[in-house]
Amino acid sequence: MNEILTQLSDCIEFGKINMASPYPPQMKGQEGADELTAKALAEGINPQDVLTLGLMPGMERIGLKFRENKVFVPQVLMSAKAMSTAMLHLKPHFLSGAAKQKGTFIIGTVLGDLHDIGKNLVSMMVEGSGYKVIDLGTDVGSDKFIAALKDHPGAVVGLSALLTTTMVNMQAITKEIKDAMPGTLITIGGAPVNEDFCNKIGADSYSADPQGVVEFLNRKLAS
Amino acid sequence: MVKEFAFGFKELVIDHKLMAGVMGYENGQLPPPFDEYMETALQEAATLNDIRASYLLIDNSRIDKGRKVLYARENEFNIGNAVCNELNGAERFAFYVCTAGKTISDKSVSMLKGEDPVLGYVYDILGSAIAEAAGDKMQLFLKNEVGKAGEKTTNRYSPGYCQWSVGDQHKLFSLFGEAPCGVSLTQSALMQPVKSISGVIGIGKNVEFREYQCSLCFSENCVYRRIRGI
Incomplete structure (x- = not known):
């Protein structure tokens, strides 16, 4: 694989945002996701390859480490910062069609709940895994999910709750989403929910961690 | 009787080791650059002026051990078996609300949404620690006050934990009338500012203060279980 793409995936995994960023200490003074993404595109590397061979492998590695408790929320957030910095360079290529995302994921914290750290982590991880993410924020009712689904037919919905x-x-x-948009896949997550609750309410998947959501999407949308 | 407090950040004892543990670093040490993020947040917190606490003493209250219910004024609190046992022997109760304030709660939310999610997360953790530290200080005052008459206090217990329904928050807040410490409830019983705590403390000559035990609670995904290695 191209050396730049390998370096880029390391930057995502270890949260190296740009040259000026002192984090992580072992990469201090080196180019980060910002410079390397720009360099890769300037050297003519296909934007799709930058996404799928550079950014996504790094995001997958940090997601797996998080699941295994080898890294924690702050490190994942640093990786997400590096990822979002790189994505700014790719955005024009998504708009032009030169790079394609794997599908669309609509996510929100459910009505009555204002907690969003877990939801944001999932959102960042899913975006970094090659999906377009529509983040509806917190305190979201079925009407907003359904409106977003009408704008993005075939999208998968993620529901988060902490209470x-x-x-x-x-x-x-x-129920309201499934009634209005039959066939919509819904995945749920959050501290109080589990597989049994998922089955009881008729959702399609429960994930205990962000990587689980990515794996569900990969099975359903990218296969 | 409602007793109200306004605390400065420097008056509070913040549990740094617990904050690091909640963030995942179980040795209690934040690695770079997160130690610097925390230092930034701590410096900012030193300027906070909206940390509040209050408690309301209710004398004519009792527990029905059979029904696992705490009666206070016209309210029935369904506190569950574990809290019922912890409050056993209490002759009166202090209901409390404490908050780290709107400033740090809002700062955390806005940072998390865009400007700097890592710093926003650190503010979130620090906000929780401030609310608990305000609770500790309020509780110490209460302990000393009732101790003058030979009474003791239990630990503090909150709706949402140990099978005590978080829906009982509405009853708890109704005891205070207007939003205590500026804290209000959403319909789903979420406190605003978010970095707030509420609950009850038992008071009596025969109560005991017991440290929290994860075995009392059924919250399997709780961060404190992970920190304690349970």
């Missing part, structure tokens, strides 16, 4: 009082809203939102 036992708001997880119950997942049931109504899931």
Whole structure:
């Protein structure tokens, strides 16, 4: 594989944003995701390859490390910062069609709940894994999910909740989405929910961590 | 009787080791650059002027051990078996609300949304630690006050933990009337500012203060279980 792409995937994995960033200490003074993405595109590397061979492998590695408790939320957020910096360079290529994302994921924290750290982590990880993400924010009811689905047919929906009082809203939102847009796939997550709850409310998947959502999307959208 | 407090950040004892643990670093040490992020947040926190706490003492209250219910004024709190046992022997109760304030809560949310998610996350963790530290200081005051009459206090227990439904927050807040410490509730019982805590402390000559034990609680994904290696 191209050396720049290998370096780029390392920058994502270790959260090296740009040359000026002192983090991580072992990469201090080196080019980061910002410079390397620009350099890769300037050297004529296909934007699709920059995404799938450079950025995505790094994001997958950090996602797996997070699942295995080898890294923690701050490190994932640094990786996400590096990823979003790189994505700024790729954005024009997504718009022109020179690079394609694997599908669309609509995510929101359910009605009544304002917690968004877990939702943001999933959002960043999914985007870094090659999907277009529509983040509806917090306190989101079924009407907003359905409107977003109408704008993005075939998208998968992610519902997040942190409270036992708001997880119950997942049931109504899931039903209303499925009634309005039959066939829509819904994945749920958050501290109080589990596989049994997922089955009970008629959602399609429960994930205990962000990488689980990526794996579900890869099975359903990218296969 | 409602007792209210306004605390300066420097008056509070912040548990740095616990903050590092909550962030995943179980040895209590934040590695670079997160130690610098925390230093930035701590310096900013020193300027906070909206850290508040209050408690309301209710004398005519009792627990029905059979029904696992705490009666306070016209409210029935379904506190569950574990909290019921912890409050056993209490003759009166202090309901409390404490907050790290709107400033740090809002800062965390806005940073997380865009400007700097890592710093936003650090503010989020620090905000939680401030709310708990305000609770500790309020609780110490209460302990000393009731201690003058030979009474003791239990640890503090909150709706949402140990099978006590978080929906009971609405009853708890109704005891105070207007938003205590400026804290209000959403319909789903979420406190705003988000970095706030609420609950009850048992008071009596025969109560005991017991440290929190994860075995009392059924929250399997709780971060404190991970820190304690349970």
